[in-house]
Structures are given as C-alpha cells and as structure tokens.
Amino acid sequence: MRILGISAFYHDSAAALIEDGRIVAAAQEERFTRKKHDPSFPANALAYCLAEAGCGMADVDHVVFYDKPFLKFERLLETYLATSPRGFRSFRMAMPLWIKEKLFQKNLLRKHLGKLAGSKEWSGSLLFSEHHLAHAASAFFPSPFASAAVLTMDGVGEWCTTSLGLGRGNSLEIIKEIRFPHSLGLLYSAFTYYTGFKVNSGEYKLMGLAPYGRPRFAQTILDNLIDLKDDGSFRVDQRYFDYCTGLTMTSPAFHRLFGAEPRKPETPLTQREMDLAASIQAVTEEVVLKLARFARQETGERHLCLAGGVALNCVANGKLLKNRIFDDIWIQPAAGDAGGAVGAALAAWHGHLGKDRLANGRDGMAGAYLGPAYGQGEIERRLAAAGAVYKVLSDSEIIADTVEGLVQGKAVGWMQGRMEFGPRALGGRSILGDPRSPTMQKTLNLKVKYRESFRPFAPSVRREDVAEWFDIDTDSPYMLLVGDVLDRRRLPLGPDEGALFGIDRLNAPRSEIPAVTHVDYSARVQTVHHDTNPRYWELLSAFKQRTGCPVLVNTSFNVRGEPIVCTPEDAFRCFMGTEIECLVVGNCFLRKEDQPSALRQDYKECFELD
Template structure:
C-alpha cells in the first residue's frame, strides 16, 4: 500500500511517500524550483516521490494533507473578530486568498493531483490530519522507541502551538495542548523580527547570535511578555505583539518596553541585538526544560520525541540532553512544516488504517537521505552538458584527492548519494573544509556562502570518535544537538582575549578545531554513521588517518538565500558562482582552474536574502 503525504500552502512545501509503512522518499519543493521556502503545491516533489516508488499517481492508495484548512480558517476568523476593528487591514488582505483558494483546498488538491494523474480531478482517497498530530507522528513513528513522550512546539497549526503526546506501539494520543495566540515559536519569531531577521527563516540566526550576547533581558521577558508556569504551560501578553491583528510581529508596546524600534534588516548588528538574542534563547530553553519535565511526569516515559519548528533549536535540545530528564531523545530531522508530509502519511498508516508497528531500535528516517540520487553515468552526462571539465577517479583516488584539497585549506563542494530531507546538509549536499584552519570559518562565510560573519559552522565527526572531541556521546546524525568541545582540545586565552565580548570574540581561535568552535566553545555536532553514509564516513576516516583529526567542517551546499543544491547542474552552477575551489560529484572531481571562465557566474546577489 502506498500513501503520499503532502505539506503545502504555508511555507516549506514538501511531499513524502510511504510504502507498507516504510518511508521510501521525501523532498522539499524548494530544491526543485530553486525558490527558498517555496510554499506552492509540491508538484515536483510529488513527481519525484512517485518516481522513487516506481508508480503512477493512479497507483497511490491515499493522499494525506498535513493540516485541516477549515479549522485554520475558523482560527483566523475568530482572531480577526476578537481584534476588530484593529485587525481589519490584515483581514482584508487575507480573506480574498482564503475565499479563492484555501477554503476550498480539497477541490484544489484534487485538481493538482489530477494534473499528475492526467485527469481533471484525482478521484482517490484524500485525507486530512491535524497539523500537530502530523508533527507528533513524524516524531514518534520513525523513532527507534517502542513508547515515548512526544513534544511538538512551533508557531501555530490550526489552533495548537504546543502539544504533549504519548506514543505506544501504533497508538499516538495527544494529551494536552497550548493554543493560539500563546506560542513559544511566535515568541521566538517576534524577537527574530525585532532583531532585524526574516520570520520563518532567520530564527536560526538568532540562535547563532545568542552566544555573542548576555541574557540581560530575561527577567524583562518573564515579567512582561510570558507568564510561565512550573509545568511549562504559558501565556503571552498580547499587548506586546501584533501577529493577531496586524502585519508585523511586535507592537509599539514591545518597542517601548525594549527601548527602540526594530532593527532595520541588513543594518549593522549591535551588542543590543546580541543581548536580545541571548535573552530569548535563555527563556526558550527554560520553557523547553519545564515542558520536558512535565512530559516525563505525565507519561512516565524514559524516551522523548520532538518535532515542530522549535525542535530545530539545537542549543535547547543540547541543554535538554544534558539535564538527563529523559534517557534518550529523538528529533525529527525535518522538524518544521516539511516534516508534516512524512507525519501525515504515517498518521494515516498507523492511525487511520490501524497498521501495527514493530520498532527494533533503528531510526526509520535512515539518516534523512530520502531525496533524489544520480548514478555515475547520469552525473557525467549532466556535467558534460553543463560544460564542466572533470576527471573521473576510482573510489580510493577520489577520497585521497578530496583529502588533499581539504588539507590545502580549499573549500570543497561535495555531492554524493541521495539528497537530505530537512534543513540540514548531512554529507549528501555539503560544502566541506578543514576544521583546524583558523581562517576557514571567515572564508566560508564571506567568500563562499556570502552570509553574515557571525554565523557558526557545524562539525561532522565519525560516530565512534565523537566522545573524543565533544561532550556528546549519543547519536546525533541530524545536526540537532549542540555540545561543547572538550577541554583538552581548547586553547588557552590571553587576558586581553578573555576580556572581549560581543562580535569582538569572533576571530579568537578557541580550540584545535577553531572553524567549528563557536565563541562559547559549543558546536552543532553531526555524527556520521558508516551504515547510512559510507562514502562520507570513508572521507572522514581518510582525513583522520592523514591529520589525526576525525572532524570536518560541514555546511550546506548553497549560498545565502538559495535552497540546498539538488542536481549535478545545481552543484556546478553554485561551484562556478562562488569561491569553492573543488567540486566532487559522484566519482567526478572538478578543479576551479580547469573550468572555462565563460561559465563563471555572480552568485553573490543572485538570490533574495533570507
């Protein structure tokens, strides 16, 4: 039996295919259209999923959408009525779109699916699941646990913003909810907006900025913005927010409370923004810890599953792990809305259809390598058509040449196997570098990624070596846990260096792997496993044999504002549009100096800034 899950029409549209309960394929639409956070119907992602399952649309048994549009419309209508007349402008902008398209989403979906099936409207079984149930299902059902507490936290679905669930075998029950407008995700997004970043895109920048700041505003947030209870439940004082009635996140009262208007996007960052970021990060961590303690008490479970956009806050996840509230934690790699495609399909398989589940301790997301792959013949054909000059190498020579390039402090584009599902590059579509280099972090940010200089990079490390370098000794395949670099790898700071704060701390080497050591000695760790990504594991092994270091810098293969590359053509264009010096696609090895200068592109301003 085949079930197609779809997430669409808000942001990060995606599709996923499960076959007899097994996840066969999953991909985000943005990777095909090259439009960041593409919210349109995921026609390309669906077509890919059908191809991966080797079936036609007519052979799909059920299609499941990741939320219930009527409930969402009810929430919007009630919100506008409650804030009338202040919310009329927002109401006037939203209603035409809802009346034209979103309110009749069932018919719209059948038409989109019909195009793929070659008919006017797809006649098959079309199901809808609630947004947070889809999140919870995406967290629990692929996890290795037979039973677990399940926490979902995001901006808002239909009404729910936070939920506590209990998963046991094939059963998943939602026990408690926090409802709109009280939302941890929207609180974080309000500070994202206020510090000058883009909502639903720049939250991870706030997280990356936080270690440069001091949590000076924590008490002010707790005293005025959020009423936080011991069980993790909370209410937001709506006087300080404008997302219910207006078109912005924060209100004049918010600006008065913090003493200034929102930072203008792309203007210089000040210590104030860093302190605000540190403060909302600290409050978020406190809320997550309280919710987790309550989840443990309420369910009695020793394991926890997480999903929803807040679950992408890997710093909070790392703090949660260290508190040992639960014995083990599993986080859905596509924790945001894209993961709703997987969750909705699994919710139908186990919940609607009642199929059993036999967990055996394995992670059913299989490293999140669920996207398209290209065999060697296809790679060569596509690169040749793009005008690329390349050398085809044996497996051993390819690894050796790549290690040579990394040791020479070159940035290497690395495209191998299936594309990752979710926001992180995990060694399938990555840019790699030498973590020992004191200039690599700055070089990659400014000359390759064309992004803000303060942003950190993640280390990839072989699973068997992680405890030798970081205070993390658990599986972290999805780069969703932050740990600290161990003391023995840290460098002593001079008196002047130790006294620095804010952005002045950026260029001070703090460890033997400075390119992946953040200013607070933290690192967003990815453990690499031989069974899920053997070629990347072999590269790390060869780099360790050459240098004694089993760690590589791993950042996503894209520039700021661009979706992660999908195809060999995408990889070659990004290679030719940046200062990446080497490109490895399949067994093809490319050097920048061998390429025609006529194929050079200016990628610096090609994409809308995120």
C-alpha cells in the same frame, strides 16, 4: 500500500511517500524550483516521490494533507472577531485568498493531483491530518522507541501551538495542548523580526547570535511578555505583539519596553541585538526544560520525541540532553512544516489504517537521505552538458584527492548519493572544510556562503570518535544537538582575547578545531554512521588517518538565500558562482582552475537574501 503525504501553502512545502509503512522518498519543493521556502503545491517533489517508488498516482491508495483548512479558517475568523476592529486591515487582505482558494482546498488539491495523474481531477482517497498530530507522528513513528512522550512546539497549526502526546506501539494520542495566540514559536519569531532577521528563516541566525550576547533582557521577557508556570504552560501578553491581527510581529508597546524600533534588515548588528538574542534563547531553553519535566512526570515515559519548528533549536535540545530529564531523545530531522508531509502519511498508516510499526533499527528516516540521487553515467552527462571539465576517479582516488584538497585549506563542494530531507546538509549536499584552520569559518561565511560573519559552522565527526572531541556520547545524525568541545581540546585565551566582547570574540581561536567551535565553545554536532552514509564516513576516516582529526566542517551546499543544491547542474552553478575550489560529484572531481572562465558567474546577487 502506498500513501502520499503533502505539506503545502504556508512555507517549506514538501511531499513524502510511504510504502507499507516504510518511508521511500521525501523532498521539499524548494530544491526543485530553486525558490527558498517555496510554499506552492509540491508538484515537483510529488513527481520525484512517485518516480522513486516506480509508480503513478493510480498506484497511490491515500493522499494525506498535513492540516485541516476549516479549523485554521475558524481560528482566523475567531481571532479577527475577538480583536475587531483593530485587525480589519489584515482581515481584508486575508479573506480574498481564503474565499478563493483555501476554503476549497480539497478541490484545489484534487485538481493538482489530477495533473500528476493525467486527468482533470484525482478521485482517490484524500485525507486531512491535524497539524500537530502530523508533527507528533513525524517524531514518534520513525523514532527507535517502542513508547515515548512526544512534544511538538511551533508557531501555530490550526489552533494548537504546543502539544504533549503519548506514543505506544502504533498508537499516538495528544493529551495536552497550548492554543493560539500563546505560542513559543511566535514569541521566538517576534524577536527574530525585532532584531532585523526574516521570520521563518532567520530564527537560526538568532540562535547563532545568542552566544555573543548576555541574557540581560531575560527577566524583562519573563516579567512582561510570557507568564511561565512550573509545568511549562504559559500565556503570552498580546499587548506586546501584532501577529494576531496586524502585518508585523511586534507592537509599539514591545518597542517601548525594549527602548527602540525594530532593527532594519542588513544594518550593522550591535551588542544590543546580541543581548536580545541571548535573552530570548535563555527563555526558550527554560520553557523547553519545564515542558520536558512535565512530560516526564505526566507520562512516566523514559524517552522523548520532538518535532515542530522549535525542535530545530539545537541549543535547547542540547540543554535538554544534558539535563537528563529523559534517558534519550529523538528529534525529527525535518522538524518544521516540511516534516508534516512524513507525519501526515504515517498518521494515516498507523492511526487511520491501524497498521503496526516496522522495526527501524536506529530510526526510520534512513539518515534523512530520502531525496534524489544520480548515477555516475548521468552525472557525467549532465556535467558535460553544463560545460564542466572533470576527471573520473576510482572510489579510493576520489577520497584521497578530496582529503588532499581539504588539507590544502580548500573549500570542497561535496555531492554524493541521495539528497537530505530537512534543513540540514548531512554529507549528501555539503560544502566541506578543514576544521583545524583558524580562517576557515570566516572564509566560508564571507567568500563562499556570502552570509553574515558571525554564523557558526557545524562539525561532522565519525560516531565512534565523537566522545573524544565533544562532551556528548550519543547519536546525533541530524545535527540537532549542541555539545561543547572537550576541555582538553580547547586553547587558552590570552588576556587580550579573553577581554573581547561581541563579534570581536570571533577572532580568537578557541580550540584545536576553531572553524567549528563557537565563541562559547559549543558545536552543533553531526555524528556520521557507516551504515547510512559509508562514503562520507570513509572520507572522515581518511582525513583522520592523514591528520589525526576525525572532524570536518560541514555546511549546506548553497549560498545565502539559495535552497540546498539538488542536481549536478545546481552543484556546478554554485561551484562556478562562489570561491569553492574543488567540486566532487559522485566520482567526478573538478578543480576551479580547470573550468572555462566564461562559465564563471557572480552568485552574490542571484538569490533574494534570507
């Protein structure tokens, strides 16, 4: 039996296909359209999923959408009525789209699915899952746990913003929830907006900026913005926000409270923005820890599963792990809305159809390598058609030449196997570098990624070596846990370096692997496992044998504002538009100096800034 899950029409549209309970394929639409966070119907992602399964729409038993449009419309109407006439402008802008399309989403979906089926309208079984149930299902059902507490936290679904679920076997029940407008995700996004970053994409930047600051506004937030109870429940004072009825996130009262208007995007960052980031990060961590303690007490479960956009806050996840509230935690790698496609399909399989779970081993996400892959012959044809000059090497040669490039301090584009599902590159579509280099972090940010210099990079490390370098000794295959670099790997700071503040702290090497050590000695760790990505594991092994270091810098293969590369052509374009010096696609090895100069391009201006 085949079930298609769809997430669409808000941001990060995606499709997923499960076959007899196993996730066969999943991908975000942005990877095909090359439009970051593409919200449109995921026609390309769906076509890929069907091709990967070797079937057509006629072979699909159910299609499941990840939320319920009528419930969402009800929330919109009730919110506007409760706050009228203040929200009339926003109401006037939203209603035409709802009346034209969203209220008739069932018909719209059938028409889009019909195009895939080669007909006017698809007439098969179309189901709708509640948004937070889809998140919870994406977290629990692929997890390795027989039973677990399940926390979902995001901006808002239909009404729910935070939920506590209980998963046992093939059953999943939501037992507690917090409802709109009281939202931890929207509170964090309000600070994203206020500090000059883009909502729904800049939250990562706010989290990365936090270690440069001091949480001097944390008490102001707790005293004024959020009434936080001991059980983790909370209420958000709407006087300070404008997301219910307005067209911005924060209100004039918010600006008066913090003493300034929102920072204009792309203007210089000041210590104030760093302190604001540190403050909202500290409050978020406090809320998450209280929610987790309540979840443990309420359910009695020893394991915890997480999903929803807030679950992508890997710093909060790391604090949760360190506090040992639960014996173990598992986080859906596509924790945001894209993962709702997986969750909707699994909710139908287990909840609607009552099917048993499969034995998953580590988990059911296959390392998140659920996107397209390209055979060696196809890679060669595509690269040749793009005008690329490459050498075809044996398996051992491709590893050896890549290690040589890394040791020479080069940035290496690495495209291997299936593309990752979710926001993180995990060794399938990555840019790699030597973590021992004191200049690699700044070089990758400014000359390769074309992004803000303060943003940290993640280390990939073999699972068996992680405890030798970081203070965590657990699986972290999806780069969703932060741990500290071990004391013995740290470098002493001189008196001048220790006195630095803000962004200036970036210039002081802090460990044996400075390119992946943040200014507070933290690192967003990815453990690499031989069974899910053998080639990447072998590369790390060879780098360790050559250098004694089993760690590599791993960042997503894209530039700022660009979706992660999907095809060999995408990889070659990014290679030719940046200062990446080597490109490895399958067994093809490319050096920048060998490429026709006419194919060089200025990639800086190709994508809208995120």
